[in-house]
Amino acid sequence: xxSKKTKYGIKALVHLARQNDRExxxxxxxxxxxxxxxxxxxxxxxxxxxxxMLGSKKGKGGGYYLLKDPKEIPMTTVMRLLEGPIAMVxxxxxxxxxxxxxxxxxxxxxxxxxxxxxxxxxxxxFRNTTLADLSELADS
Amino acid sequence: xxSKKTKYGIKALVHLARQNDRExxxxxxxxxxxxxxxxxxxxxxxxxxxxxMLGSKKGKGGGYYLLKDPKEIPMTTVMRLLEGPIAMVxxxxxxxxxxxxxxxxxxxxxxxxxxxxxxxxxxxxFRNTTLADLSELADS
DNA sequence: CTATTACCCTATAGATTTAATAGGATAATA
DNA sequence: TATTATCCTATTAAATCTATAGGGTAATAG
Numbered sequence: 531x532x533s534k535k536t537k538y539g540i541k542a543l544v545h546l547a548r549q550n551d552r553e554x555x556x557x558x559x560x561x562x563x564x565x566x567x568x569x570x571x572x573x574x575x576x577x578x579x580x581x582x583m584l585g586s587k588k589g590k591g592g593g594y595y596l597l598k599d600p601k602e603i604p605m606t607t608v609m610r611l612l613e614g615p616i617a618m619v620x621x622x623x624x625x626x627x628x629x630x631x632x633x634x635x636x637x638x639x640x641x642x643x644x645x646x647x648x649x650x651x652x653x654x655x656f657r658n659t660t661l662a663d664l665s666e667l668a669d670s
Numbered sequence: 671x672x673s674k675k676t677k678y679g680i681k682a683l684v685h686l687a688r689q690n691d692r693e694x695x696x697x698x699x700x701x702x703x704x705x706x707x708x709x710x711x712x713x714x715x716x717x718x719x720x721x722x723m724l725g726s727k728k729g730k731g732g733g734y735y736l737l738k739d740p741k742e743i744p745m746t747t748v749m750r751l752l753e754g755p756i757a758m759v760x761x762x763x764x765x766x767x768x769x770x771x772x773x774x775x776x777x778x779x780x781x782x783x784x785x786x787x788x789x790x791x792x793x794x795x796f797r798n799t800t801l802a803d804l805s806e807l808a809d810s
Numbered sequence: 811c812t813a814t815t816a817c818c819c820t821a822t823a824g825a826t827t828t829a830a831t832a833g834g835a836t837a838a839t840a
Numbered sequence: 841t842a843t844t845a846t847c848c849t850a851t852t853a854a855a856t857c858t859a860t861a862g863g864g865t866a867a868t869a870g
Contacts, residue, residue, distance in 0.1 A: 531758060532758040532781075532785065534858065535858080537781050564772065565773075566772065569859070570858065572818085573859090575817090576817085576818070586816095586817060587816090587817080588817050588865075588867050589815055589816060589869090590867070590868045590869065591869095592816050592868085593816075615671075619677065631705075632705035633705075641677050641680050644799060648796075652791065655784075656788075659787070673828065674828075674829065675828080675829080696844095707830065709830070709832080712846080713830090715846090726845095727838080728836080728838050728844085729840090729844055730838070730840065730844045730845075734846090811870100812869100812870095813870090814868085814869080816867085818865065819862105819864075819865095820863095820864105821861085821862095822859105822861080823860080824858085825857080825859095826855105826857075826858095828856090829854080829855095830853080831850100831853095832849105832850085832851080833849095834847100835846105835847075835848075836846080837845090838844085838845085839842105840843085
């Protein structure tokens with residue numbers, strides 16, 4: 531299951547991507563528009579900024595804005611930042627690999643085999659989907 | 671992330687599928703062979719039996735056994751039974767659909783759009799992978 | 811220069827889920 | 841009738857998630 535943190539984070543990023551200009555958008559604006567608890571959103575945007583995804587401006591007229599072109603932001607980056615590993619088990623994770631304590635040999639492990647396939651497919655989707663793609667309304 | 675319950679459940683099912691005959695296998699045997707806490711495994715096998723996946727036999731020479739041919743058991747069934755929804759968000763789930771509280775219109779929701787793609791792909795894999803496929807050792 | 815605005819940061823708490831354990835009841839077999 | 845092995849409920853320990861609280865800091869306007 532996707533955490534609310536990730537869900538809200540994506541929504542906020544898309545909100546910023548849909549902005550025509552790069553003018554800062556206030557937390558409260560996004561919070562109201564996307565129905566997200568303002569304080570919770572605050573902490574999410576903070577981690578997005580700390581990880582180089584967003585810039586911010588303080589004081590009146592301040593807010594958050596995207597640092598890069600939405601076309602240049604693949605969802606792999608966003609997902610790993612907010613949700614962590616894309617794989618469903620650590621033993622098939624590229625960026626968060628961990629050996630299973632119970633599994634003597636990954637090569638003959640059924641779970642490994644299955645989840646490797648799932649990871650490959652999911653990864654492919656996230657790689658080929660940018661924030662710009664998600665910002666285009668409806669269908670496609 | 672895949673829960674240990676699901677992980678252990680799949681391993682146990684594969685263990686049973688790898689059995690040549692349909693003779694009952696004791697919990698303790700699977701538990702030792704797969705490095706799973708026996709009591710925890712007990713509860714997992716119980717739910718698998720209650721949902722028509724396994725049969726059981728009590729007393730000496732008892733144990734659990736598959737009720738169907740592994741070729742006839744797609745991973746969609748197993749996953750839904752053990753893990754629940756395959757989708758990462760309830761609003762794109764086929765069997766566990768739920769509307770998001772915060773989302774006024776799913777058709778223009780970026781998260782919905784993205785997770786729908788992921789679900790479609792993952793579902794396809796689970797549909798086309800049977801317990802028999804996972805039981806074949808190594809590569810493929 | 812000072813009031814206001816809006817982000818910055820840490821800590822904590824409540825709720826939920828997960829993973830496992832405990833302890834015995836029940837049924838089948840030898 | 842003793843033994844074996846599943847059946848079943850309840851409980852707990854730990855982890856994670858989802859916020860909320862409460863103030864600090866920097867920028868802007870007038």
